[in-house]
Amino acid sequence: DYADGEPVFDYVSITPIKITIYTEVTEEVSKLTPVQYLTKIRQASLIALRKKVARLIPLGNPAATPAEFTGILNAPAITDAALEFSAIDEKTLRKIAMSYGGDENILGNAVLLVNKNDLIAFGDVRGADKKSVYEITPDASNPNAGILKDGGLSVRYVINSALKALSDAATVATTPCMIYGNPGAYELALFSPYEIKVSEDAAFKKGMLAIKGSVFVGGNVVASNGFLIIKKKAA
Numbered sequence: 001d002y003a004d005g006e007p008v009f010d011y012v013s014i015t016p017i018k019i020t021i022y023t024e025v026t027e028e029v030s031k032l033t034p035v036q037y038l039t040k041i042r043q044a045s046l047i048a049l050r051k052k053v054a055r056l057i058p059l060g061n062p063a064a065t066p067a068e069f070t071g072i073l074n075a076p077a078i079t080d081a082a083l084e085f086s087a088i089d090e091k092t093l094r095k096i097a098m099s100y101g102g103d104e105n106i107l108g109n110a111v112l113l114v115n116k117n118d119l120i121a122f123g124d125v126r127g128a129d130k131k132s133v134y135e136i137t138p139d140a141s142n143p144n145a146g147i148l149k150d151g152g153l154s155v156r157y158v159i160n161s162a163l164k165a166l167s168d169a170a171t172v173a174t175t176p177c178m179i180y181g182n183p184g185a186y187e188l189a190l191f192s193p194y195e196i197k198v199s200e201d202a203a204f205k206k207g208m209l210a211i212k213g214s215v216f217v218g219g220n221v222v223a224s225n226g227f228l229i230i231k232k233k234a235a
Helices: 027-031 037-059 092-099 116-124
Strands: 017-026 083-085 111-114 135-139 142-150 153-159 176-181 186-190 195-203 208-221 227-232
Touching: 017 027, 017 037, 027 037, 027 208, 037 186, 037 195, 037 208, 083 092, 092 142, 092 153, 092 176, 092 227, 111 116, 116 135, 116 153
Parallel strands: 083 227, 111 153
Antiparallel strands: 017 208, 111 176, 135 142, 142 153, 176 227, 186 208, 195 208
């Protein structure tokens, strides 16, 4: 007889939440040219919304108040034990990359979510010859991303300030500090576009322009152990 080997499937829910931003500015800013303050304020409002989403992708907690969508650290699909380091050294990147995947495979196209201070710590690591062990190459078109190299090993990184720095002495043991995995394992669902609106009526008597932004967005990890969590180990 054929041996039994049933595949097991599961599902996760992606529930949208509303993220908002609001500010008021004097109507004079719309008349200042060529200094386009109003345009800059609209751009800043959009960046604020996107930074909030970027923070929730790793840290989002659906049990929080107000509600958040499910971030990587709170995703039920992550069941493997975390990788722990007490400090960043010449072996750290290699161990992270080789630990991602099963017993007989190494998965590519993965990205390292990392605090900027930890990226600096990678650059500070020196070998016995006093030369840098890691080579950091920022992406010219995307300043918060780039490539982290260790010899022939190249790992794409993305800076995320929501994560604590493993290299920071104030970061306590067992704190999740880095996340490594394939971005395709996380489903970020936009239930509406990012919207920035300007109203002259909200504070008409005061001569103020009201600017509000909003987006309906949800997310969750949609692949079993699609990400590897890196925590700080007790020294």
